[in-house]
Amino acid sequence: MTPANQGPPLLSVERLITEFRSAEGTVRAVDEVSYQIWPGETLAVVGESGSGKSVTAMSVLGLIPRPPGRIAGGRILFEGRDLLTVPPAEMRAIRGKAISMIFQDPMTSLNPVLTVGFQIAEAMLAHGDMGRAEAAERAVELLRTVGVPNAAERYQQFPHQFSGGMRQRALIAMAIANRPRLVIADEPTTALDVTIQAQVFEALRLAQAETQAAMVLITHDMGLVAELADRVVVMYGGRVVETTDVRTLFHAPRHPYTRGLLASLPRMHERSERLTPIPGAPPSLVNRPSGCAFHPRCAHSAGRLPCRTEVPAMREVEPAHWSACHYAEELQDSRERVEA
Amino acid sequence: MTAGTRAEPLLKIDNLVKHYGVRGGRKPAIQAVNGISLALRAGETLGLVGESGCGKSTTGRCIIGLEQPTGGQIVFDGKPVEHGRRAALTAMWRDMQYVFQDPFASLNPLMTVFAILSEPLRLSGMKAAETQARVAELMRLVGLAPEHGNRFPHEFSGGQRQRIGIARALALNPKLLILDEPVSALDVSIQAQVINLLEDLQDQLGLAYLFIAHDLSVVSHICDRIAVMYLGRIVEVGTREEIFDRPQHPYTQALLSAVPIDDPDLRGRRKRIVLQGDPPSPANPPSGCAFRTRCWKATDICAQAVPALEPKPQARQAVACHHAGALTAEPA
Amino acid sequence: MTDHGVAAAAGDREGLDVKVRSQFRLALGRFLRHRVAMASLVILAVIIVVAFSAEVITPYSFDGMNLRAARLPPTLEGGHLFGTDKLGRDYFTRVLYGARTSIFVALVVALLSTLIGTLIGATAGYFGGWIDDVFMRFTDLVLILPGLALLMILIAFIGEGSPLQIAIILSSLMWTLIARVVRAQILSMRTREFVEAATLSGASAWRVIWRHMLPNMLGPIIVNATLTVSSAILIESALSFIGFGVKPPTPALGQLISDGRGAMQTQWWLVTFPGLVIIAICLTINFIGDGLRDALDARQAQRS
Numbered sequence: 001m002t003p004a005n006q007g008p009p010l011l012s013v014e015r016l017i018t019e020f021r022s023a024e025g026t027v028r029a030v031d032e033v034s035y036q037i038w039p040g041e042t043l044a045v046v047g048e049s050g051s052g053k054s055v056t057a058m059s060v061l062g063l064i065p066r067p068p069g070r071i072a073g074g075r076i077l078f079e080g081r082d083l084l085t086v087p088p089a090e091m092r093a094i095r096g097k098a099i100s101m102i103f104q105d106p107m108t109s110l111n112p113v114l115t116v117g118f119q120i121a122e123a124m125l126a127h128g129d130m131g132r133a134e135a136a137e138r139a140v141e142l143l144r145t146v147g148v149p150n151a152a153e154r155y156q157q158f159p160h161q162f163s164g165g166m167r168q169r170a171l172i173a174m175a176i177a178n179r180p181r182l183v184i185a186d187e188p189t190t191a192l193d194v195t196i197q198a199q200v201f202e203a204l205r206l207a208q209a210e211t212q213a214a215m216v217l218i219t220h221d222m223g224l225v226a227e228l229a230d231r232v233v234v235m236y237g238g239r240v241v242e243t244t245d246v247r248t249l250f251h252a253p254r255h256p257y258t259r260g261l262l263a264s265l266p267r268m269h270e271r272s273e274r275l276t277p278i279p280g281a282p283p284s285l286v287n288r289p290s291g292c293a294f295h296p297r298c299a300h301s302a303g304r305l306p307c308r309t310e311v312p313a314m315r316e317v318e319p320a321h322w323s324a325c326h327y328a329e330e331l332q333d334s335r336e337r338v339e340a
Numbered sequence: 341m342t343a344g345t346r347a348e349p350l351l352k353i354d355n356l357v358k359h360y361g362v363r364g365g366r367k368p369a370i371q372a373v374n375g376i377s378l379a380l381r382a383g384e385t386l387g388l389v390g391e392s393g394c395g396k397s398t399t400g401r402c403i404i405g406l407e408q409p410t411g412g413q414i415v416f417d418g419k420p421v422e423h424g425r426r427a428a429l430t431a432m433w434r435d436m437q438y439v440f441q442d443p444f445a446s447l448n449p450l451m452t453v454f455a456i457l458s459e460p461l462r463l464s465g466m467k468a469a470e471t472q473a474r475v476a477e478l479m480r481l482v483g484l485a486p487e488h489g490n491r492f493p494h495e496f497s498g499g500q501r502q503r504i505g506i507a508r509a510l511a512l513n514p515k516l517l518i519l520d521e522p523v524s525a526l527d528v529s530i531q532a533q534v535i536n537l538l539e540d541l542q543d544q545l546g547l548a549y550l551f552i553a554h555d556l557s558v559v560s561h562i563c564d565r566i567a568v569m570y571l572g573r574i575v576e577v578g579t580r581e582e583i584f585d586r587p588q589h590p591y592t593q594a595l596l597s598a599v600p601i602d603d604p605d606l607r608g609r610r611k612r613i614v615l616q617g618d619p620p621s622p623a624n625p626p627s628g629c630a631f632r633t634r635c636w637k638a639t640d641i642c643a644q645a646v647p648a649l650e651p652k653p654q655a656r657q658a659v660a661c662h663h664a665g666a667l668t669a670e671p672a
Numbered sequence: 673m674t675d676h677g678v679a680a681a682a683g684d685r686e687g688l689d690v691k692v693r694s695q696f697r698l699a700l701g702r703f704l705r706h707r708v709a710m711a712s713l714v715i716l717a718v719i720i721v722v723a724f725s726a727e728v729i730t731p732y733s734f735d736g737m738n739l740r741a742a743r744l745p746p747t748l749e750g751g752h753l754f755g756t757d758k759l760g761r762d763y764f765t766r767v768l769y770g771a772r773t774s775i776f777v778a779l780v781v782a783l784l785s786t787l788i789g790t791l792i793g794a795t796a797g798y799f800g801g802w803i804d805d806v807f808m809r810f811t812d813l814v815l816i817l818p819g820l821a822l823l824m825i826l827i828a829f830i831g832e833g834s835p836l837q838i839a840i841i842l843s844s845l846m847w848t849l850i851a852r853v854v855r856a857q858i859l860s861m862r863t864r865e866f867v868e869a870a871t872l873s874g875a876s877a878w879r880v881i882w883r884h885m886l887p888n889m890l891g892p893i894i895v896n897a898t899l900t901v902s903s904a905i906l907i908e909s910a911l912s913f914i915g916f917g918v919k920p921p922t923p924a925l926g927q928l929i930s931d932g933r934g935a936m937q938t939q940w941w942l943v944t945f946p947g948l949v950i951i952a953i954c955l956t957i958n959f960i961g962d963g964l965r966d967a968l969d970a971r972q973a974q975r976s
Contacts, residue, residue, distance in 0.1 A: 023698060193391035193392055193554065193619075194556070194599060195391065198612060199615070202614055225602070226607065227600045229604075246604045261529055264528070266532070266562075268557045268584060268599060269584070274536060282497075297529075406871075406872075433873075440865040440869065446865035448888070449866075450887045450888060459875065460874055
């Protein structure tokens with residue numbers, strides 16, 4: 001199922017720690033997070049607000065505002081090089097060429113006074129060695145690839161003449177313009193309507209087919225994960241709690257948080273009488289619970305001491321299935337999720 | 341509960357119209373709501389779904405009187421809603437309340453929870469001692485500890501804040517709650533808590549809900565009947581089963597098929613209708629059927645006549661489509 | 673690209689859910705850390721305390737003449753720190769009493785014009801429609817009136833006035849700024865969900881404005897009231913300077929400058945000291961206003 005766990009990973013985040021200074025003191029938004037992504041695969045990073053999923057990605061891109069932010073530890077290896085030691089000028093070159101990104105709000109990512117086509121062509125001119133005419137031609141082609149109708153005409157238009165879904169597609173076109181090896185998409189469809197979301201999924205799929213780029217998909221939407229991801233990293237309270245391939249994650253999750261999350265979702269075609277929520281609320285970073293950050297909400301912990309005192313380490317509970325739960329073994333067979 | 345025994349629905353909306361910017365503006369009016377009719381029985385949950393800009397929130401705001409409708413009639417609990425008369429509205433708000441989407445924006449940041457919850461009670465003339473008891477009761481009802489009444493909104497999480505908003509709406513024992521995207525601003529793991537709370541409250545208090553949402557999974561879970569809106573009109577209305585299992589309108593079909601299903605085994609095995617283009621602007625809706633510009637079934641008649649919302653021979657729900665029918669034809 | 677990234681990262685930091693203890697305390701903390709504003713506050717406090725305890729501080733009275741000690745330059749002898757004027761009145765004492773008058777006028781103006789401006793702005797903003805049209809046209813009218821000329825006419829009409837009368841007249845023209853600020857705030861707040869929720873709870877217009885809107889816009893109101901204080905000081909001084917201000921012998925700072933300007937060549941202290949006090953008051957108040965705006969605006973940014 002996983003495409004290529006053999007061979008070196010394209011990106012390897014290792015024990016990354018990112019902190020922010022705030023009025024409350026230093027908060028650790030990302031706490032020893034590790035994950036890998038191999039060439040060509042789609043890795044979903046799932047979590048709720050405050051889980052650290054976006055901050056991790058911003059750290060990879062070198063876009064943590066400093067101050068108040070600070071990378072306090074770990075390594076980010078991209079094709080074998082540690083991005084944390086790359087000089088800023090070179091980092092800018094990597095960002096936008098080898099690694100590109102798609103943000104949640106397409107309006108803030110496009111310059112309102114330049115035509116969309118110009119901005120896509122510009123991205124290529126800044127990083128490639130093609131001529132202006134060639135860049136323009138390829139920009140139209142890219143717009144067509146991601147499903148923008150009348151691409152040649154749209155090339156000439158300004159961002160405000162694009163609808164939200166159209167803008168997001170233009171951003172996808174821009175993100176793949178330089179044939180990046182890694183695309184980081186942060187909640188790319190959250191701000192969009194359902195029918196427009198479907199269009200953007202298609203655009204993402206087409207873009208990935210076109211470039212064979214690996215994609216880190218940051219989202220809270222389990223439906224999107226099921227539709228697009230190969231492997232999944234689940235984050236909670238600034239740490240990774242579970243990682244495995246997408247089918248195993250949905251059918252045999254081995255962390256109580258993942259199980260709780262899946263059980264709590266209302267489903268269109270399963271009308272159980274009552275939803276099974278996770279009690280409580282996600283932890284605030286200032287006031288993270290001791291031990292396992294999930295223990296106050298955990299249905300499985302039953303107040304056992306290690307949950308409250310020891311931070312559980314990630315363990316390979318089955319081949320290629322990692323979980324940070326002291327009692328992951330107990331979750332082996334019992335499938336909490338009610339099948340229809 | 342008493343209204344349920346009567347034949348009359350609790351809420352009846354007849355040809356509601358809301359246009360913005362008509363007054364002497366040079367720009368064309370925004371036709372936010374373009375003649376919708378609905379009925380809601382006591383104790384029932386009616387879902388109003390559609391994408392942003394379809395007019396679902398405007399409909400809710402017109403019903404409760406936060407907006408003045410341009411046309412149409414709304415009858416609540418046997419009495420026509422008089423949008424111009426403040427006293428009549430204030431009286432109506434004892435029986436009809438609103439829950440806002442954003443639990444951060446809907447609570448006054450400078451007031452304690454007690455002050456927020458006691459406001460409707462005191463304004464309705466309740467004595468201080470009685471108010472104290474009622475606030476505690478309300479907080480317990482929505483799953484909050486009454487001791488936390490002296491805290492400020494920012495000391496609560498998003499889900500708890502939404503509970504406070506619900507408690508405020510329940511203060512005067514209303515018959516109808518208009519819920520405007522009540523869970524869409526909440527974290528995934530919290531949404532289920534609030535949905536369960538809403539269902540419990542409905543069971544205990546016999547409330548009717550008008551549930552405005554764009555998330556079809558949530559709607560399918562909580563609603564008895566569902567009305568699907570597109571560009572200011574209702575395109576299909578029926579029971580949950582009718583809408584979700586046997587949708588007849590092409591837009592409903594597309595909407596349902598666009599929802600990602602959280603089962604990786606179904607990936608690629610499900611027919612997905614990807615609509616072309618974007619919804620048209622409500623300032624300049626297409627002639628005839630508003631959906632025809634994105635519809636794979638559209639023919640000449642769709643541009644000429646607005647399809648009436650009526651039951652079709654093959655289905656029990658009302659559908660506003662010239663070519664209504666089960667999903668067989670492949671979208672172009 | 674970098675800029676978008678930073679914006680997005682900053683956006684995500686809201687997700688950190690750093691709990692705000694109390695917005696007021698945080699704003700206070702930010703103000704206390706604002707060094708220029710804090711220094712200004714200390715200086716202004718000293719000026720005010722000294723001015724209002726003039727009786728205790730100086731042995732002289734503001735109109736006590738001593739022709740033998742006339743036209744003394746600043747000297748420690750006899751404690752004439754700021755010298756004396758041509759009638760031998762202790763100039764330090766006169767400046768203190770002058771500052772007292774000016775500060776009193778300015779504070780009353782700030783209070784009154786904030787009150788009037790808030791009332792008019794809130795009414796116009798909340799009710800909108802023709803009420804808004806009428807109130808705001810009236811505000812515009814007051815705003816475009818040639819202020820100084822009108823003041824002179826009004827003051828000529830009542831004759832030379834007491835400090836309170838001067839303050840009332842100034843207020844009648846200086847509320848427009850606050851009216852506009854309050855109106856804009858009310859307009860943006862009218863569609864805020866907690867305000868709509870209050871309306872649905874049965875709160876009257878007055879209650880919605882008073883309980884829900886005004887407390888949430890105290891920041892901009894306080895900042896603008898502060899700025900009004902310094903304009904009032906300046907305008908009052910200007911009026912006194914051209915002889916339309918507070919009636920002598922009650923000293924006011926502008927009037928002292930006016931009286932002393934004829935002898936500026938020979939008795940520099942007569943103009944210099946009241947001038948310095950005016951500058952000190954205006955500068956410190958403006959810095960305090962800046963500090964308040966920074967402290968309170970940050971609160972606004974954090975909430976949105």
